[in-house]
Amino acid sequence: MTPGRGTPVRVGVFGLLGSGNLGNDGSLEAVLGHLRTEHPEAVVDALCGGPEVVTARYRIPATRLHWYRGEYRTASRAGAIAAKGLGKLVDAVRTAAWVRRHDVVIVPGMGVLEATLPLRPWGFPYALFLLCASGRLFGTRVALVGVGAAPIGSRPTRVLVRWSARLAAYRSYRDALSRDAMRAMGVDTARDEVYPDLAFALPTPTTPPVAAPSDTPGTVCVGVMDFHGGNDDRARAEEIHRRYLDGTTRFVRVLVEDGRPVRLLTGDEVDASVVAAIMEAVDSPLVTASQAASLAELMEETAAADTVVATRYHNLVCALKVGTPTLALSYAAKSDALMEQMGLGAYCHPAREVDADRLIEQFRELEKRSAELRQTLAERNLAANRRLDHQFTALTTILLPTTDHTHANRETP
Known part of the structure; x- marks a missing residue:
C-alpha cells in the first residue's frame, strides 16, 4: 500500500x-x-x-x-x-x-x-x-x-x-x-x-450481560431522537415533533406501569432535550438515561436489555448487531430496509405517527417471539460480517495506487 x-x-x-x-x-x-x-x-x-x-x-x-x-x-x-x-x-x-x-x-x-x-x-x-x-x-x-x-x-x-x-x-x-x-x-x-452498514464491522461486546433474576422484569431500551421530520417537512416540523414526543412518552409510561425498567438511549447530543422531557413527564425511578458516548457503549446497553425500541438508525444497528429483539420507530426508508435485511421487517412503526396502543401491541408480539428472533439475528449477523469482509477487500483495491501519485509528495500550498 x-x-x-x-x-x-x-x-x-x-x-x-x-x-x-x-x-x-x-x-x-x-x-x-x-x-x-x-x-x-x-x-x-x-x-x-x-x-x-x-x-x-x-x-x-x-x-x-x-x-x-x-x-x-x-x-x-x-x-x-x-x-x-x-x-x-x-x-x-x-x-x-x-x-x-x-x-x-x-x-x-x-x-x-x-x-x-x-x-x-x-x-x-x-x-x-x-x-x-x-x-x-x-x-x-x-x-x-x-x-x-x-x-x-x-x-x-x-x-x-x-x-x-x-x-x-x-x-x-x-x-x-x-x-x-x-x-x-x-x-x-x-x-x-x-453492503451492510459499516457499524456492523465494529467489535461486538465480549462480556455477556448479567442476567436478571427470572422474577425480575427485564429492561427495555428506548432510543429517542430530537425528531422534527425530514427536509421536506419544515412547515410541519413542530407538529411532527410534538406527535412523536407524545406517543413515545405514552409508550414509556405504559412500560413503567407494567413494572418494566426503561433505559433511554440517544445517538446525538441534540437528543438530550427529548430524554429530559420524557423523564419529567413520566417521573419514575424505573426510567433512567444512558450516558453512552460511542456505538460500543450503545452496544453494551442494548446487549443487556431484553428488548429495544429505537428511532435513530444507529441505535437500531447497535441493537441488531448484538442480537437483541428490536422494534424500529422508523423515520426513513433506510430504517425499514435495515429491519427487513435483519429479518425483523414486521416490527417497524412510523415515527411521524406514533400510535402508542399499536406500538404496545407490536412490542408484546416482539417479546413473545424473542427466542426465535435472536436466532434469526445471529444468522443475519454472520452474513453481514461476510459481506463486510468483501467490502474491505474492495476498499483495499481502491487504496492500492497503480500510478505514481506525485501530488501526495507536494508540500501544503
Missing part, C-alpha cells in the same frame, strides 16, 4: 465526524480499524466537523470542515450572512488544498447522499461537492464507502448530491434503496455494490 517513490499512502477521511453524532463516528471507527489492522503504514488525517474530538478520540490530525464556525447556525444579521458567503469561497480553496495532499479520501458511511433530516444545500451538500470536484481535479480518489442515499425533493440539494456521486471514484451503499435512489437521480450505478 505504498505509492511510487516509496512514500506511504496518504488517506484522508471526510465528514461530519466528531460533531456529536455517534453513528457518524462509529462509521469512522470501523474504517480506521480496518486501516490500522491491514494498512498500518498509511498516513491518515481528517477534514471534519469536530476536529478536536476526532484528534483526541482517534489519534489522527484533523482540520475543521468549515472556515466559518457558525456554518450550521441560522444567519439573520448582515455580518453573519456576509461571513457565511465568504466562508463558501474560503472553503473551496481550503478543501482543494486538503484534497490535493492525499492519494485517497474516504467518506465513511453516513447519510451523505440523502436529506431525510433537515439540511440546506449550501451546508454539507456543498462541502461534499467541493470534496468530490477537488478529487477529480487533482486525481485524488474519493471513495464514498457504505453511504446512505434517498430521493431528494429540493432541486439545489439534489443537483449537488448527484454531481458529488458522479465525481466520486468509488461508491458503495448501505442498502439497495440507496443505490436505487442514486440511479433514479441519473447516476450510473452499474458497478456500485451494496
Whole structure:
C-alpha cells in the first residue's frame, strides 16, 4: 500500500465526524480499524466537523470542515450572512488544498447522499461537492464507502448530491434503496455494490450481560431522537415533533406501569432535550438515561436489555448487531430496509405517527417471539460480517495506487 517513490499512502477521511453524532463516528471507527489492522503504514488525517474530538478520540490530525464556525447556525444579521458567503469561497480553496495532499479520501458511511433530516444545500451538500470536484481535479480518489442515499425533493440539494456521486471514484451503499435512489437521480450505478452498514464491522461486546433474576422484569431500551421530520417537512416540523414526543412518552409510561425498567438511549447530543422531557413527564425511578458516548457503549446497553425500541438508525444497528429483539420507530426508508435485511421487517412503526396502543401491541408480539428472533439475528449477523469482509477487500483495491501519485509528495500550498 505504498505509492511510487516509496512514500506511504496518504488517506484522508471526510465528514461530519466528531460533531456529536455517534453513528457518524462509529462509521469512522470501523474504517480506521480496518486501516490500522491491514494498512498500518498509511498516513491518515481528517477534514471534519469536530476536529478536536476526532484528534483526541482517534489519534489522527484533523482540520475543521468549515472556515466559518457558525456554518450550521441560522444567519439573520448582515455580518453573519456576509461571513457565511465568504466562508463558501474560503472553503473551496481550503478543501482543494486538503484534497490535493492525499492519494485517497474516504467518506465513511453516513447519510451523505440523502436529506431525510433537515439540511440546506449550501451546508454539507456543498462541502461534499467541493470534496468530490477537488478529487477529480487533482486525481485524488474519493471513495464514498457504505453511504446512505434517498430521493431528494429540493432541486439545489439534489443537483449537488448527484454531481458529488458522479465525481466520486468509488461508491458503495448501505442498502439497495440507496443505490436505487442514486440511479433514479441519473447516476450510473452499474458497478456500485451494496453492503451492510459499516457499524456492523465494529467489535461486538465480549462480556455477556448479567442476567436478571427470572422474577425480575427485564429492561427495555428506548432510543429517542430530537425528531422534527425530514427536509421536506419544515412547515410541519413542530407538529411532527410534538406527535412523536407524545406517543413515545405514552409508550414509556405504559412500560413503567407494567413494572418494566426503561433505559433511554440517544445517538446525538441534540437528543438530550427529548430524554429530559420524557423523564419529567413520566417521573419514575424505573426510567433512567444512558450516558453512552460511542456505538460500543450503545452496544453494551442494548446487549443487556431484553428488548429495544429505537428511532435513530444507529441505535437500531447497535441493537441488531448484538442480537437483541428490536422494534424500529422508523423515520426513513433506510430504517425499514435495515429491519427487513435483519429479518425483523414486521416490527417497524412510523415515527411521524406514533400510535402508542399499536406500538404496545407490536412490542408484546416482539417479546413473545424473542427466542426465535435472536436466532434469526445471529444468522443475519454472520452474513453481514461476510459481506463486510468483501467490502474491505474492495476498499483495499481502491487504496492500492497503480500510478505514481506525485501530488501526495507536494508540500501544503
